[in-house]
Amino acid sequence: MQGVSAWVWILIVVVVVVVALLVIGAVLGRRRRISLARPAAPAQTTAAQDQPPVRGGYRSKGSISFSQGSGGTALAPRPRSDRPTDAPASVPLAPAHPAGDRTEVDGQPGVGDDAAVPRDSVRPTVVEVPLPDADVATAPPVQRPPARPAAPTQPPTTRPEGTAPASPQDRVSAPPRPATPTAPHAPGTGTAAGGTAASTVPTVPSGTALPDLDGTAAPVAPPDTAPAAPTAPAEPAAPAAPPVAAERVEPEEVELEEIDPTTGRLSRLRGRLSRSQNAFGRSLLGLLGAGTLDEDSWTEVEDTLLMADLGAAAAVEITERLRQEVAARGVVDAAGARAMLRRVMIDAVETTPAGPLEDRSVRALAHDGRPAVLLVVGVNGTGKTTTTGKLARVLVADGHTVVLGAADTFRAAAADQLATWASRVGATVVRGAAGADPAAVAFDAVKQGIAEGADAVVVDTAGRLHTKTGLMDELGKVKRVIEKQAEVDEVLLVLDATTGQNGLVQAKVFAEVVDITGIVLTKLDGTAKGGIVVAVQRALGVPVKLVGLGEGPDDLAPFEADAFVDALLGD
Template sequence: MEYVILAVVIAVIAVGAVAGLVVSGRRRKELPPKSTTTIAPPAPKAEAPAPQAEEPHVGDEAAPPREAPAQTVEEVELPAEPVEVTPEQVTEAPALEVPEPTAGRLVRLRSRLSRSQNALGKGLLTLLSRDRLDEDTWEEIEDTLLTADIGVAPTQELVERLRTRVKVLGTRSPDELRGLLRDELVELIGADTDRSLHTAKQEDGRPAVLLVVGVNGVGKTTTSGKLGRVLVADGRTVVLGAADTFRAAAADQLQTWGERVGARTVRGPEGGDPASVAFDAVKEAIAEGADTVLIDTAGRLHTKTGLMDELGKVKRVVEKHGPVNEVLLVLDATTGQNGLVQARVFAEVVDITGIVLTKLDGTAKGGIVVAVQRELGVPVKLIGLGEGADDLAPFEPGAFVDALIGD
């Protein structure tokens, strides 16, 4: 009995101890822990983080689907109907330009040429019409011709022939004097000289090759582009070779000229080997069966020996395909006698076959035609008379002299 009472007492004590521990644990959780550290000032209130997009839920956690608002028939957008495109609305490639036929170009441009050239003719006719042609008058005539850049030897020759014919003629009416002067100038320029361009495909089927050379600033690339138009106007299929690799703008400019008339341009990397580009141009022209290859070379100063030697290399490399049919030297008519110095150096490096005189409409010194022909022994074949695309014309001595001396 005593053992039973003792067991009950022990059980009561154990239950009480357990209950005390539970209550003590709860109080500890409710009270903040004691700290012996110094309390710091409150930190500034941080901005609330931006709300993050709620992650999509799948399975049982997915939200029930939301019902879309009902729409009436009028509110429902129908798919757009296909729009019919008419043939007129279709964007087409720009049409190729049709260059003006070369026949008669110089006659059409005669008025433009005469505005700047006939000062020479009028001055000569005025002097020749004097009542008395003494030595002073003939010296004035000689000075007028020299001022027009005809050159010393041609001037002396022309004056002697004029003196002889005036003496034989006796009477000197304006019409007679004009006819006399015209005949002598045409004779001096060379009416019977062959000025044709050899641009037709050769007998063995290879294309004709034209090489365009000249110093910087004479309008050589522009002239090459206009010459391409002349060839197309004459019915030739043309391949252009952009062998001026020193200026990317030159190749771009030549390509633009070609695209306007349907002529393809072969070009190389900027700073590349000009001879390689010229060789490739001829090679591709042969493969395509083209009639003519027109190669625009880089402008170079006639005093630069290295550049002139490189020009000779271009010609030699091209000749591996066959002979070069034309080497055309482009000269600025406004440079006068200085152009003769340039022409002489170029002729020593490559065999010049013809002269292209540019900017002839802007000078009264048309006598350069005579001087350059006498200097090189080659004819002027083309003249540039303006900025228009078709203002490059075959040179015709009769029409040129008519513009030179006026009506």
């Protein structure tokens, strides 16, 4: 019995020892796991800390490595809640540029986006470059059209021969000349661009950053190479190697085209408008000419106006006005209904709550011895470049000389597109290298326009989403930089009529950044919602000045209220 209990005791002790060993083993095992994990954490932290600091505390993601590179510059974008801050620090820094939003961070379309370009492809970067010395003339990257006399066919233009520009060769490689400050040239003097243009523009100490806008900056189309040209001028005033990477493109030998007469264009193009708008007119006239109008009829009238994109306020006001007219005069037949509707609609198109919109002329004529300057702005794909080209045709057809500024430096094809438009009508194009600072290109375009005594300089800008504060800042900068040498006479906001009420939101944001002076409504041929004309004018208090009615080169027409309403109502 005693032997048995001894064995029991031994068994208990063994069990206790085994259990104790198991517990100790488990504890040690857990400790070991924890201690193994510890070094890994500091290692990650150290790796992150070892990366070069990111400007402005901003870190971009690998897929968007060239975006949002700025942060400390004067025109840095306003803080945005949607910026990622946890990107790998190994991403190389993009050069500083005021347009920090250049590459998108949220997968939405952005500046210069092209559906054919994969979202994650490498994008060009906009760079900041030092400016040239004050006394070094710079030859802007000018693409000259073929000289008019060489053209086999003479376009229907009254441009005097004396204003025909010199050959491109002469202009770009103009011989050195003393940089004597001179007054702006009278039109048609035909002086070389490089030296003379430089003498008419503000000067700036070398290296002054464009965004400083300190009142003396003379921006230059930025290069992607160092500005210190190996052929640094022995003579300070020589327009030697420009600090721009833009290559001079030999002008194409193209025939100058015939341009449709500009008068009566809206009438000629009315058919295009009518095709898509007639439903609106027919529907309204059907309601108003039906005899007795009950509440339901008036609700339908209002709905029809709303569906045509006139906007709620305008729809209510027009309906109320129609009711008053019917009550006062009584509508007896279809012709009476049409006349009444026509009158009320024309009033709606010609006035806003802020007052009448009287002046629809495009300010594109030279004054005070210098060209008019027009800036063309808008979101992506609305038709800015096309409109700029069409506008140049209209101006040339009316006998004016035009310089086009290809300040859409992000979408490479845009400058080519503009150059093609220009070459067909004999206009000059100033363009920068891909990714050049658009403000610098715009500045050079105006400088060129002044130098050659052009009547108008039309600057095409890159499409930009109105929600991108950095890009909107960039646009503001383009305008301010131009204004260092010339007033901007016209800021044309190009809106795509097919986007309907969304266009209003864009319009309001653009108007906050650059004072919009006129609206170009494009693609009116492709929408039944012509009422957007009324809505956008009311939103901005600015008139629609031009309408795009097709992709053809002469499918741009001045906006005329009565012709437009006639097209809406049909015959």
